[in-house]
Amino acid sequence: MNRFFYSALLYLLSPLLIVYLAFRAIKSPDYLGRWGERFGLTRLKSTDLLIHSVSMGETLAAIPLIRLIQQSHPELSITVTTSSPTGSAEVRKAFGGSVQHCYLPFDLPWCVNRFLRQLSPKWCLIMETELWPNLVAIAAKRGVRLMLANARLSAKSAAQYAKRPKLSQPMLQRLDVIAAQTQVEAQRFIELGVSPDRVTVCGSLKFDLSITPERLANAKLLRQTWGRETSPIWVAGSVHPGEFDAMLTAHRQVLAQWPDALLIIAPRHPEQFNSVAQVVAAQGFESVRRSENQPVTPKTQVLVGDTMGELLTFYGAADQAFVGGTLIENGGHNPLEPVAMGVPVMVGPNHWDFAQITQMLADAGGLRIVGSAQELGLNLIQYFETPSQRQQAASAGLAVVEANRGALQRQFALAQSLIKA
Template identity: 35%
Template sequence: MAQAPMLVRLYRGLTPLLLPLAWRSVSRKLTDQGVSEARARERLGQATLPRPQGRLIWFHAASVGESLAVLQLITALGEHLPQTEFLITSGTATSAELIAKRMPPRCRHQFAPLDAPAPVCRFLDHWRPDAALLVESELWPLMIVETAARGAPLALVNARLSAKSVEGWRKWPRTAGYVLGQFALFLTQNQAAADNLLSLGADPARVVTGINLKSTSAPLAEDAATVAELAAALGGRPLWAASSTHAGEEEIILAAHRQLLERHPDLCLMLIPRHPDRGADIAAMIRATGMALARRSAGEMPGAGQQVFLADTLGELGSWYAVAPIVFMGGSLKPIGGHNPFEPADFGAALLTGPHVSNFTESYAPLFALGAAREVADAPEIATAVDDLLTRPEHLTAMRSAARSFADRRQASLDEMVATLSTALSLRPAAPAGAGPDQV
């Protein structure tokens, strides 16, 4: 292996000096969130679980979104490699809690080691991963270099780098090339991510333009009792939803809804903010328009005289999508980058979106091509689109059918990803019975 550039050597020398400060900060945060001291010390590389026998594949994801996105991939790899064990690491208490609820077979969770020599080496000495898959933009130099040095092939899956990150790496081309040179495979979300990695010195033979990992995640769970309760409360009233909305978007959605009420006086809007803790402010905003609302966080369902249902809770999104035939996806009227369109598509919702979907460009392209999604830019365009779907049921049926077709491609995409990873990382299925365990 080529000698590490000066910047990497400097980083290796400085991180032990910064470790006490970093440890103080992360341990306090984890403790405040109810994590035990023993588990918090996993961030120092001190394992709280034994290493299982046989081959172990390590996945590292930064936080909630990345962790949940990778669980279905772990499940699929587990089916392909039935004698292989899995480890998933993350850095936040919330991600650990959610992973524990959805843990795939033969998998366990630990908090990731801080990127300093002692924690990383302690972690690797204990777990001895046979392959490592980092998710999205987790480019921690020591974690990467030390893992590769021990012979574990590395992949960066669902790879994407922010413009700021790319700009930073470009200032140090030798360091960027050295760090990226440790990977056997880059499986990117889209062509833009692939181009960024190539511009930073990634080996073109190792860069594969793939799909957004979130498109392979399992469908959201729905609660049958909640679905039935909402359907009964609506009593046959038409419904549309605006999901994952941000500040500055709710005003536009409410303006569109007011226009729609002129033609559809019994129409109900289900407003699902991205951050439910904004519920009180949004409720005040709705009241200021003169529209009546029901608020889910208060245990309410929409009554006959309530034009807006504010769904300001967590964990019920699948139930809401199961009822809503039309869903506008937020984070797209403002330059935020959009949010996951796969989740409502799983339920066959006709999709509307604003123009700002840079985080899901590769996903919206086929949705537009199939006729499953429609772009809208402001309140009048939203109102026109929803009105069209309400008054022309054949248009709504066609869009919903196209959305289901898009969602049905999930398993084929996942199988393709498993095959690509297995080839690049030399992961073979188990040997025939009696021939011993599967090996890397």
């Protein structure tokens, strides 16, 4: 399939995009609004630099890089786009009115053309692997210089690109700069046809996650507020449907040994907040919802983390964590977040989106890979039984984070070279 047939197929399927937005809006009202942005219909100001940061995870990684660019180039106007409401919320919280913000339009040629014609950017930074054939092709045709920042490419994604070389190869070859997270991923880009002189290994921006003393203090204060300074606490973060039952099964194992244990379960997507609360209640757990400001009492067994922007604080208030999207075939989420907050972490076997980071943490002893709810429960119990072992794992994880910092400066240097070229 080449780009012509890809675009034709998108046009044929375009009515389904409305269905998709309507379906997402049923579960998450945030998808109800701003549809004009999704189709490039919103009036926008021209901009110097366009940065696409996708969803919440990519946006959190991009924020320090964007701030460095703002500090070094205050004369530049910047537009930051996302694809999800959670990413949008992070952009607005971090930058307010200092950047122009909107959703990135669907990759329909008409929408992308109108969008880029209004913005008329000179440069474009795309985070991680959010590559769209028409966006890249039309931007390159308009003379926009393109950088793929914090680039990751799993073996699975590389295989998908290799199956469609007429679509993927021209897109990848139009990128002027690729800041790959690892040497393995850099090699995958090169094997797909990217010139080696356009690929630089920079490490992951996620290692440069900045944890302020204030956030750590707030996490400890939150635990004190709950009256759970000595109770076992663990977090199931960024979990998906298909993992809810496993988390609760593991927690039953923990409760059998420590009746005062607390599980904080935080779904990945806001549209799952009600679903997980219903599952928890249906299984008979004593639970409260964070969004309702209900007090955590000595009887509370599960706290439903149904708020945005608090997951890092939850990690810091806990003794250990599980990162979701890994017991199902999803690819996983960032295990460095709990590690940076000083807790050991567990993930399931399906962590290919963070394979290198996961392996580094596992090799150092800061992370364990579990294959089932039963195995998760046994590992949780072992760490609760041996605080010294748990602290050793936490320290090992923090050492990996510290040893791999520096990606921010390396990627900023590449962005500088792009802007000055």
